[in-house]
Amino acid sequence: MMKLGEMRSIAIPAWRAFRVKRLDVLGCTARCETDAGSDVDPVVKFEELGEQAAARFFGLLHHLEDHLQCRLDLLTSTGVRNPSRAHTDHAGGCAGV
Numbered sequence: 001m002m003k004l005g006e007m008r009s010i011a012i013p014a015w016r017a018f019r020v021k022r023l024d025v026l027g028c029t030a031r032c033e034t035d036a037g038s039d040v041d042p043v044v045k046f047e048e049l050g051e052q053a054a055a056r057f058f059g060l061l062h063h064l065e066d067h068l069q070c071r072l073d074l075l076t077s078t079g080v081r082n083p084s085r086a087h088t089d090h091a092g093g094c095a096g097v
Contacts, residue, residue, distance in 0.1 A: 004032070007040070010067040018060040019047040022077065039071035040064070043080050 004025075011023055026041040042064065046056060061074045 007068065010064070011042075014060055014063050017063070018056045020060065021045045021047045024077075026075075026080070039073060040068060041073045041075065043075045043077055045077035 007025075014020065015023065022045040024043045026043060044057070044060060046053065057074070057076070061072065064074070065072045
């Protein structure tokens with residue numbers, strides 16, 4: 001399984017391309033407890049929604065799946081209540097993508 005630092009190098013260009021404001025991870029990835037069968041559960045908050053919201057969501061989903069090469073359950077920040085998650089803006093360690 002890819003480490004969080006490697007995921008960060010894939011996620012950062014996607015932030016710009018899909019106008020992502022914040023990208024966090026939940027579950028075993030956030031706790032650094034992944035193995036070969038683990039999936040990734042990112043939570044995305046876009047800069048703004050609009051007519052292209054679905055295209056940006058699915059574009060980001062496919063981009064991350066293609067580059068991470070693992071199962072991915074992309075969620076939106078409005079679809080998750082009070083999660084325990086790792087923030088991508090955190091510097092280093094297991095705390096962020």
